């Protein structure tokens with residue numbers, strides 16, 4: 001009986017480790033890069049296009065042309081240990097093969113973490129540069145925290161679309 005229980009817990013542990021590695025690997029493959037700017041850790045992820053539930057106030061939301069990717073920017077305050085809300089985030093994507101660029105607004109989104117994201121269409125496999133531009137929240141604040149999250153941040157990532 002005891003041997004049976006040991007075998008079962010051993011099996012369970014192996015299974016859990018397998019699951020964790022799978023989740024970790026999935027997450028890692030999607031991560032384009034991480035940069036630290038001041039107190040902010042800025043991470044860019046590129047997933048396949050995602051099904052998105054739009055906000056209720058977005059009355060003229062229409063399905064765009066078929067997207068190839070979902071960009072996901074997470075902005076984490078290393079000192080306060082939270083994902084920063086209410087930022088204004090944009091991504092400028094440059095196709096380094098054809099030297100063409102476009103800019104998209106990354107909307108606040110609920111996912112595994114609060115992040116800023118958009119479905120986008122990349123025209124062909126190749127190398128892209130992605131400039132992430134982060135502007136401070138435009139909301140009221142107390143005077144004594146006038147400097148908190150009040151510096152714009154920009155950082156560039158390189159993305160290989162295979």
Ligand SMILES: [Cu+2]
Pocket residue numbers: 070071072109111115116117118
């Ligand atoms: Cu997203």
